[in-house]
Every structure is written in C-alpha cells, then in structure tokens.
Amino acid sequence: MSQKMTLGQTAEIAGPKKAFIIPKPEVVASMIKRAKRPLLVVGSESAKTMTSDGVLVDTAIRLIGKMTVAATGHLVSEFLKRDVQGVHSISLMNLGDRLRDPLWGGFDGEGQYDLVVFAGFPYYLEWLVLNGLKSFAMDLRTISLTRSYQPNASWSLGSMKVDEWKEVLDKIASTLMEEN
Amino acid sequence: MSKKDLKLKFDELSSVIGTFKGLEIEVGRIFDDEWEEPMGPTPFPSVGTLRNWDRKLLERYKPFYMPFCDLCCLCTFGKCDLTGDKRGACGIDMAGQQSRIVLIACCIGASTHTAHARHMLDHLLEEFGRNAPLEVALNTGVEAPNIRLVCGIRPKTLRDLEDALDYVETQLVQLMAAAHTGQEGDNIDFESKAFHAGMLDHVAMEVADISQISTLGLPKGDPEAPMTELGYGSIDVSKPVIMCIGHNVLPSVDIIDYLMENKLFGEVEIGGLCCTAHDMSRYDKRSKVIGPISWQLRFIRAGIPDLIVVDEQCLRTDIMIEARKLGVPVIATSEKSCLGLPDRTHDDPDAIVRDLASGAVDGVLIIDPKKVGEVTVKTVLEVAPKRAGKKSFSLDELSELANSCRLCMECVRACPNNLPIVEAMQAAKEGDYSPFAALNDLCVGCARCESACPVDLPIISMITKANEPANLLEKFPMRVGRGAIQDTEIREVGQPIVFGEIPGVVAMVGCANYPAGGGDVARITEEFLKRRFIVVTSGCSAMNIAMTRDEEGLNLYEKYSGHFDAGGLVNVGSCVSNSHITGAAIKIANIFAKRNLRGNYEEIADYIYNRVGAVGVAWGAMSQKAASIAAGCWRLGIPVVVGPHGAKYRRMLLGRKDKEEDWIVYNARDGEEVYVGPAPEHLFYAAETVEEAIVMITKLTMRPNDTAKGRAVKLTHYIDLYKRYYGTMPDDLHLYVRKITDVPFTMRDEIMVALEEKDWSEEKIAIPDPTLLDRMVRRRS
Numbered sequence: 001m002s003q004k005m006t007l008g009q010t011a012e013i014a015g016p017k018k019a020f021i022i023p024k025p026e027v028v029a030s031m032i033k034r035a036k037r038p039l040l041v042v043g044s045e046s047a048k049t050m051t052s053d054g055v056l057v058d059t060a061i062r063l064i065g066k067m068t069v070a071a072t073g074h075l076v077s078e079f080l081k082r083d084v085q086g087v088h089s090i091s092l093m094n095l096g097d098r099l100r101d102p103l104w105g106g107f108d109g110e111g112q113y114d115l116v117v118f119a120g121f122p123y124y125l126e127w128l129v130l131n132g133l134k135s136f137a138m139d140l141r142t143i144s145l146t147r148s149y150q151p152n153a154s155w156s157l158g159s160m161k162v163d164e165w166k167e168v169l170d171k172i173a174s175t176l177m178e179e180n
Numbered sequence: 181m182s183k184k185d186l187k188l189k190f191d192e193l194s195s196v197i198g199t200f201k202g203l204e205i206e207v208g209r210i211f212d213d214e215w216e217e218p219m220g221p222t223p224f225p226s227v228g229t230l231r232n233w234d235r236k237l238l239e240r241y242k243p244f245y246m247p248f249c250d251l252c253c254l255c256t257f258g259k260c261d262l263t264g265d266k267r268g269a270c271g272i273d274m275a276g277q278q279s280r281i282v283l284i285a286c287c288i289g290a291s292t293h294t295a296h297a298r299h300m301l302d303h304l305l306e307e308f309g310r311n312a313p314l315e316v317a318l319n320t321g322v323e324a325p326n327i328r329l330v331c332g333i334r335p336k337t338l339r340d341l342e343d344a345l346d347y348v349e350t351q352l353v354q355l356m357a358a359a360h361t362g363q364e365g366d367n368i369d370f371e372s373k374a375f376h377a378g379m380l381d382h383v384a385m386e387v388a389d390i391s392q393i394s395t396l397g398l399p400k401g402d403p404e405a406p407m408t409e410l411g412y413g414s415i416d417v418s419k420p421v422i423m424c425i426g427h428n429v430l431p432s433v434d435i436i437d438y439l440m441e442n443k444l445f446g447e448v449e450i451g452g453l454c455c456t457a458h459d460m461s462r463y464d465k466r467s468k469v470i471g472p473i474s475w476q477l478r479f480i481r482a483g484i485p486d487l488i489v490v491d492e493q494c495l496r497t498d499i500m501i502e503a504r505k506l507g508v509p510v511i512a513t514s515e516k517s518c519l520g521l522p523d524r525t526h527d528d529p530d531a532i533v534r535d536l537a538s539g540a541v542d543g544v545l546i547i548d549p550k551k552v553g554e555v556t557v558k559t560v561l562e563v564a565p566k567r568a569g570k571k572s573f574s575l576d577e578l579s580e581l582a583n584s585c586r587l588c589m590e591c592v593r594a595c596p597n598n599l600p601i602v603e604a605m606q607a608a609k610e611g612d613y614s615p616f617a618a619l620n621d622l623c624v625g626c627a628r629c630e631s632a633c634p635v636d637l638p639i640i641s642m643i644t645k646a647n648e649p650a651n652l653l654e655k656f657p658m659r660v661g662r663g664a665i666q667d668t669e670i671r672e673v674g675q676p677i678v679f680g681e682i683p684g685v686v687a688m689v690g691c692a693n694y695p696a697g698g699g700d701v702a703r704i705t706e707e708f709l710k711r712r713f714i715v716v717t718s719g720c721s722a723m724n725i726a727m728t729r730d731e732e733g734l735n736l737y738e739k740y741s742g743h744f745d746a747g748g749l750v751n752v753g754s755c756v757s758n759s760h761i762t763g764a765a766i767k768i769a770n771i772f773a774k775r776n777l778r779g780n781y782e783e784i785a786d787y788i789y790n791r792v793g794a795v796g797v798a799w800g801a802m803s804q805k806a807a808s809i810a811a812g813c814w815r816l817g818i819p820v821v822v823g824p825h826g827a828k829y830r831r832m833l834l835g836r837k838d839k840e841e842d843w844i845v846y847n848a849r850d851g852e853e854v855y856v857g858p859a860p861e862h863l864f865y866a867a868e869t870v871e872e873a874i875v876m877i878t879k880l881t882m883r884p885n886d887t888a889k890g891r892a893v894k895l896t897h898y899i900d901l902y903k904r905y906y907g908t909m910p911d912d913l914h915l916y917v918r919k920i921t922d923v924p925f926t927m928r929d930e931i932m933v934a935l936e937e938k939d940w941s942e943e944k945i946a947i948p949d950p951t952l953l954d955r956m957v958r959r960r961s
C-alpha cells in the first residue's frame with residue numbers, strides 16, 4: 001500500500017497550490033468573525049447529509065450569524081420549509097461566475113464578498129468551482145467545511161470520520177453563536 | 181450536387197506556347213450547379229471565417245473556467261504550473277490552457293465522428309457505388325441541412341458526401357495545429373476554434389448517418405419506426421449470445437446478414453451496447469439493445485456473452501482482460517481499436533474459427549466486415565456449448581468475497597458518485613445483499629473502485645450478482661432510431677415553435693455518466709412530455725429513457741408518440757444521429773421561415789438563437805464526442821445543460837442576467853439597438869440537481885422573438901416548476917415579462933406582486949425582430 005493519502009477522492013488530485021488544513025474549529029469561527037463581508041454557500045447535499053442538528057441545513061442555520069447565506073440547486077426550499085427567510089437562491093454556476101467578478105455587487109449591491117464558506121456539495125463539483133475561484137478570483141478567500149479535504153479552497157477541513165466531522169461543525173456553530 | 185470530376189485528354193494540342201503531345205489534364209472536381217438557391221457568404225468556412233459570430237456569442241456568454249488540472253505537460257518546456265496568474269514557459273495562462281484543452285477535446289470528438297464517417301463512406305462507396313442516391317427521409321427535400329448550411333453544397337449521391345468530409349478533415353487538421361505550443365494564445369480564440377470543431381462535427385455526423393440510412397435500409401424519418409427490446413431480460417441466455425460493442429454498425433450488419441442468409445437468426449441471440457446497438461436495431465429490430473455504455477462491464481461480468489465483437493469508440497480499453505477472465509473470445513474490427521490482437525483479416529475464416537473456438541487465441545483483429553460476419557457466427561456456435569455453466573457466479577461466493585473486505589474506504593474515495601460500497605460490503609457479510617443490489621442503478625460501471633481496492637474485490641460483479649434476479653427480468657420496449665425529421669413535420673410545427681406556442685424542443689442526449697442513475701433522464705423527459713414540449717433523444721440517453729415504467733407498467737416510448745410534434749418522444753438513433761437534431765433546428769429556419777441555407781451559417785444561427793426555443797440536455801455527458809456535439813449546438817445558438825459531472829468539461833459559458841448591457845440586439849426592422857432581456861440566459865450550464873436542471877431547461881427555451889402568447893406559455897411552465905421545486909416565486913420575472921400581455925392569466929395576481937417588487941415597467945424590454953447581425957437590418961430609421 002502506498003503512503004496514506006489525505007485527498008477526498010483518489011482521482012480528484014490537487015494541483016501544486018493546496019488548501020491549508022484548518023487546525024481547529026475555532027479558527028473557522030474567528031476567520032468568519034474577522035471577515036468584512038462573509039458569505040455562506042450551502043449546497044444541495046445539505047438536505048441529506050446528517051449532522052448533530054439533524055441534517056446539514058439545520059447546522060447551516062446555526063452557522064449563519066452575521067453571514068449572508070446563499071443556497072444553490074433548489075435547496076432554498078429547505079430553508080423556507082424551516083421558515084428561515086432571507087436566504088438567497090442562486091445556482092452554483094451563477095455564483096461561481098459572479099464571485100470571480102471583482103465588480104459584482106453581491107446580493108445587496110454593497111460589493112464583492114471577501115470570505116466564502118462552502119458546505120454541502122457533491123465533492124467533485126465543489127472541487128471544480130473552488131479551483132475556478134483559486135485561479136480566477138485570487139483575492140477571494142474560501143473555506144470548505146466538507147468532510148473530505150478540498151485542496152482548492154484557501155482553507156479546508158482535513159478528511160475525517162463522520163462523528164468527528166459532526167463534532168467539528170457543531171463546535172464551529174456554537175463558537176459563532178457564542179460570539180454573536 | 182455542385183461539383184464533378186473533369187478529365188481532359190489531348191492527343192495533340194497546339195497553343196501559343198507550343199505543341200503538346202499526349203497531354204492529360206485532371207481538374208479534380210468543378211462546379212456543375214443546378215441548385216437555384218444563391219450561394220451564401222460562408223461556404224466551406226475556414227477556421228477564422230465565423231470568428232466574429234463566435235465572438236458575439238462569447239461576449240454574452242463569457243467562459244467561466246474551472247480548471248480540472250492546474251498543470252500543463254504538453255511539451256518538454258514544462259510541465260508548467262499555471263495556477264492563478266502564472267504563465268507557462270510558452271507564455272500561456274490558465275484561461276488559455278483550459279480553452280486549449282476544450283479545443284483539443286472537441287477536436288478529438290469531431291475527429292472520432294469524422295473517422296467513423298470516413299470508414300462508413302469508404303465502405304459504402306465500395307459496396308453500393310459512387311452514384312448510390314441519398315434517400316434520407318420520407319417527405320423530405322432538405323436531405324442534409326448541416327452540409328447545405330456549412331458547405332454550401334447539396335449532396336445527391338454517396339460520392340457527393342466525400343466533398344463535405346474532405347473539407348471537415350482538412351479543417352480538423354488546422355484546428356489541431358492551433359493547439360501546438362506557441363500557436364494560439366487567446367482563450368476566446370481557442371473557444372471560437374472549439375465552436376468550429378463542433379460545427380464540423382455535425383457535418384461529419386450527418387455524413388455518417390445519411391450514408392447508412394440511404395444504403396442500409398434504416399428507417400427514413402419514420403415516426404412509427406418499430407419497437408425493439410432493450411435490457412438484459414431481452415436476451416435469451418439459453419442461446420449462444422453475441423455481444424457487439426461500440427458505434428460503427430458495419431461489422432454487426434454483416435453478422436446479422438450472415439445469420440439471415442444461413443437461417444440462424446432464431447438460434448443465436450445478438451445484442452449490442454452503446455450506439456452500435458441503436459444502429460443494429462435500426463437495421464433489424466430483432467437485434468437486441470442490451471443497454472448503455474455503463475453496462476459494458478456488468479454485462480460481461482454476468483457471464484452472458486459467448487463472444488464479444490468490438491468496433492469503435494467508448495469501448496473499455498481493458499476489455500481483453502475482462503474477456504480473458506471469462507474465456508470469452510473477442511473479435512476486434514477496427515484499425516482504430518486493435519487491442520493488441522493478431523491481424524487475421526486475410527486468413528481463411530474456418531482457420532480463424534478453429535483458433536478462437538479452441539482457445540488457441542483469445543481474440544483476433546478482422547478488418548473485413550463480411551469476414552467478421554461469418555467468423556463471428558461460426559465461432560459463437562462452437563464456443564457457446566463449451567461455455568455453458570460458466571454463466572453464473574453464486575451468492576455464497578458473494579458473501580465470501582465481502583468477508584475479505586478490510587473496510588478501508590479506498591473504493592468509496594475512488595467512486596465518482598461516492599456510493600456506499602462499504603455499507604454494502606458489511607451487509608453482504610451478514611448475508612443481506614439488498615444494499616449491493618441498490619447500487620445497481622446508481623453505479624456508472626467505471627470500475628474505479630476495483631482499481632483502488634487493495635484486495636482486488638470485483639465490486640461491479642458483486643453489484644451485478646446481487647441485482648441479478650431483477651436484471652434478468654428487465655425488458656423494455658424502445659422505438660428504434662428513426663433518423664431525420666421530415667420536412668412535412670417541420671412545416672407543421674415551425675410556426676408554433678417560433679412563436680413559442682410549442683414551449684420548446686428539448687434534446688435528451690449524451691452518455692451515461694449520471695450522478696444518480698439513469699432514472700433521472702426518464703424523469704426529466706417525462707416532465708417535458710407531459711407539458712407538451714417536443715422531446716428528441718439519442719444515444720445512451722434514449723436507452724435510459726426506456727428503462728423506467730409507471731404504475732401501469734408502461735414506459736415513455738409506449739405512452740408518447742414518435743412524431744416530431746408537441747408531446748412527441750422522438751428517438752433519432754445513435755450518436756451520429758444527433759446531426760438530425762441540429763438539422764431540425766436548421767430546417768425550421770429554412771422551411772418555415774424560408775431563409776436560405778446555402779453557405780449561410782451566421783444568418784441561420786442568428787435565426788435559431790433568437791427564435792427557436794431548443795435546448796440540449798446531456799445529463800450524463802462524459803466523452804469528447806459529447807463535448808464537440810455540444811460545441812456544434814453552441815455555435816448555432818442552442819444552449820446545452822449538463823449534469824454535475826459535466827462541470828468537468830472545465831468551463832461553462834454563462835450569461836449575466838444582471839448586466840443589462842449584455843442583452844442588446846438590433847431590431848431588424850429599423851436598426852435600433854434594444855434590450856430584450858436575458859434570453860436564453862446561458863449557453864453551457866452544469867446543474868447541480870435534477871430539479872435545478874428542469875427549471876433551467878424551461879427558462880432556456882425563452883427567446884426574444886416569442887409572441888406574447890408564446891412567452892406566457894413558457895412563463896407558466898417556468899413559474900409552475902420553480903414554485904414546485906424551490907417553494908417560492910422566481911426572482912427574475914421582471915427580466916422575462918416584457919408586456920402585460922406576456923403575463924399568464926391564471927398567475928396574474930402573484931406575478932404582478934413579484935413585478936411590483938422589482939419596479940417593473942412595460943417600456944423596458946423590447947419585442948423587436950431580433951438579430952445580432954448588423955447586416956440583417958433591413959432599413960435604418
């Protein structure tokens with residue numbers, strides 16, 4: 001057997017520039033806190049990915065805090081079912097395309113975001129969009145909260161077991177909630 | 181047709197420069213034109229001829245690159261890291277490199293169809309002669325819309341198709357050359373060249389399909405084309421089974437002919453995988469369609485075939501390894517895919533049969549289709565009895581295999597769809613095989629899991645075994661590929677499509693690399709059929725559409741007619757039949773709108789783009805051929821939606837509906853430049869979910885030319901579907917409602933509320949005679 005790999009999927013091999021591994025959950029919370037215009041992007045897998053709150057949509061709701069929230073695919077319906085208003089519905093392709101445009105005004109017209117947090121996507125799709133941003137939105141910082149390492153983000157969780165990941169997410173959410 | 185060979189021979193010719201004896205002059209082919217339609221501005225366009233048109237589209241739909249690889253290793257200057265704003269040693273940047281790879285992919289795709297077309301045409305010319313007439317479809321005068329449009333010629337015989345193909349081959353060489361180190365450097369120019377490759381591809385596909393339709397007796401645009409059987413269950417495993425894989429039907433035709441000539445059709449089963457299966461069933465509906473490409477390994481591993489015949493494209497390149505494991509002989513039939521096998525083309529057929537049947541050789545290469553026919557049938561009859569009993573793999577064995585699983589997760593990490601293989605292993609250890617069986621529909625048959633497994637577990641075989649009882653029962657009807665759309669059908673539906681009253685034409689095409697099984701293709705298809713769109717289909721998608729039944733046991737081919745009309749489900753056939761889909765869009769411009777086709781690409785593309793609500797959907801697109809087919813659609817202004825794996829094509833062509841300045845057209849009536857709203861919003865788009873795709877497809881059918889009634893119909897579908905899946909109203913209605921008359925009556929109140937929130941007013945969006953081409957303006961005010 002070869003040396004232990006840290007990639008999420010064996011065929012989705014990273015390029016030379018790889019994400020820093022987030023050392024502990026508090027670091028994510030503090031990066032979000034320090035950001036001027038943070039955006040949380042929640043993907044279609046969130047409706048079926050289990051977390052300690054139920055599914056990832058429920059945890060995402062706890063994460064929101066001061067972040068603007070975008071739901072991709074048709075996920076906005078899950079937020080509406082939970083009576084959470086103010087979540088912006090946008091497709092992942094449209095969002096990626098806008099995030100690489102420094103002149104995009106964001107959902108509120110106030111300007112581009114400086115930190116984007118991704119959670120709940122098919123692994124390869126997130127990999128690709130993050131790689132588009134890595135090369136074509138070089139000023140944007142990205143964080144991946146996926147359970148498998150996402151090499152193309154600026155910061156990513158390392159690959160971890162389900163229970164460990166649930167704990168990490170829970171910790172990020174509770175730290176953010178305490179601080180708000 | 182327009183050109184003829186000219187050969188002049190003089191015994192003695194006296195001229196001012198002297199006297200020549202025994203002079204022979206050959207002028208190749210000269211124009212001999214009886215076609216009254218005037219030649220348009222761009223016959224046989226070269227690489228740069230349509231560059232301005234491409235740039236107009238690419239201005240609106242700017243490429244969003246998602247590099248699939250950050251490095252370039254194409255020359256010894258590298259490898260180069262192109263991440264961010266870095267440049268390679270040749271000076272290329274990441275956008276240039278990604279678009280270069282798109283171009284290379286499109287060239288591979290277009291070359292594959294072109295090589296296929298060349299092989300087909302050469303063979304048919306030899307067999308049927310140069311003057312064999314082209315008879316493509318009933319009630320049809322426009323027999324080759326892509327060739328007419330691009331080349332400016334009107335082919336009448338097989339020989340005439342050579343001119344189109346010569347042109348395509350020459351252009352493809354130019355395009356490939358542009359990808360060399362230190363040639364093209366601009367990403368938008370690479371994109372334009374990829375569009376060129378796509379356009380050429382549709383010409384090549386048209387050559388391949390109309391030549392085989394005209395000579396081999398395939399259905400000629402018949403909406404009532406016969407039903408064939410599809411699925412494992414359609415194969416009678418008690419008989420010797422021949423399995424043909426690939427895309428080029430010629431060897432299979434000779435197998436079928438040999439069976440018929442020797443009255444053996446009832447004694448032998450012949451089935452196909454991928455497009456060869458389509459074309460075999462078009463040739464003789466008694467040949468069975470086993471399934472799409474993703475079933476290749478599963479079907480072989482099930483031990484059902486007694487002999488495998490491969491032709492070309494989308495074959496598993498490890499097929500010899502697989503076949504050897506099961507003792508199944510292989511006959512390769514194409515120089516493009518020799519598989520390392522000995523060339524026995526010139527050997528005595530009986531000697532080849534002897535060697536294959538005795539196991540002296542495990543496979544042979546035979547380039548002559550007639551010989552393939554004879555050797556295949558004789559061999560399978562000898563091999564099948566010896567293989568009896570080798571057809572199964574026991575459930576006990578499955579459980580034993582699962583016991584050796586180390587639960588290391590390597591398989592799951594290798595699986596493109598992240599399937600729960602380890603859970604299935606754990607359950608199988610306890611004797612519960614249902615989680616394995618559940619993977620059957622979700623697995624794309626790629627075998628990446630097996631390659632990754634440290635103990636070499638045959639995961640696909642285990643899935644197949646667990647689902648065997650269901651697999652063996654699977655038998656579905658599928659209407660065989662009908663080929664082209666008749667001119668008379670176009671005449672009937674041209675107006676309702678252009679005015680928007682038939683809400684759109686949705687083309688469900690492409691490969692079987694689905695994110696969550698082929699059932700999604702049937703689901704998308706049915707949604708649009710129920711809403712009375714026209715749905716056309718081809719290739720693996722046309723097969724997957726057949727594989728879902730309703731509560732009453734009926735599938736979509738049984739429920740919907742094969743007519744090119746509202747609510748029709750039109751299977752055109754194999755990959756090369758995709759040319760009939762673009763062909764239908766072109767014919768709408770020509771037959772309904774009476775626009776000249778001949779060498780008139782820009783005008784026709786401009787017409788289709790602004791008026792014909794056609795959308796291509798390749799939910800499981802995987803191959804380079806799918807990339808070039810899509811590129812041919814883009815250049816014609818037809819948007820294409822792919823599934824999430826399609827994002828790996830590494831760039832999308834996305835419009836920005838929030839930028840008003842991007843959506844300005846000329847009004848051809850007076851030359852005024854007006855805003856028409858973002859229709860269609862995107863040219864190439866990957867959807868994350870089926871629901872998102874369905875809504876986006878609906879939206880992409882909107883065109884600036886829609887009448888109020890047509891736009892209201894399209895908006896009704898868009899809003900209804902959006903509300904169903906997103907649970908709320910769309911937030912961009914103010915960009916699509918142009919006048920109050922566009923508002924569907926039944927939704928009026930809620931739409932007006934949505935419009936008021938966005939300060940909508942009637943003056944903003946124009947309904948002109950839309951065109952992107954300055955030269956189409958009739959009069960300037």
Ligand code: SF4
Binds near residue numbers: 257258259272361
């Ligand atoms: S083609 Fe250019 S980018 Fe690629 S390896 Fe050569 S020098 Fe580097």
Ligand code: SF4
Binds near residue numbers: 601625640
């Ligand atoms: S063969 Fe099926 S289970 Fe294995 S990696 Fe491919 S899709 Fe996944």
Ligand code: SF4
Binds near residue numbers: 590592605636637639
């Ligand atoms: S890779 Fe092989 S051993 Fe490891 S979990 Fe998967 S099937 Fe088991």
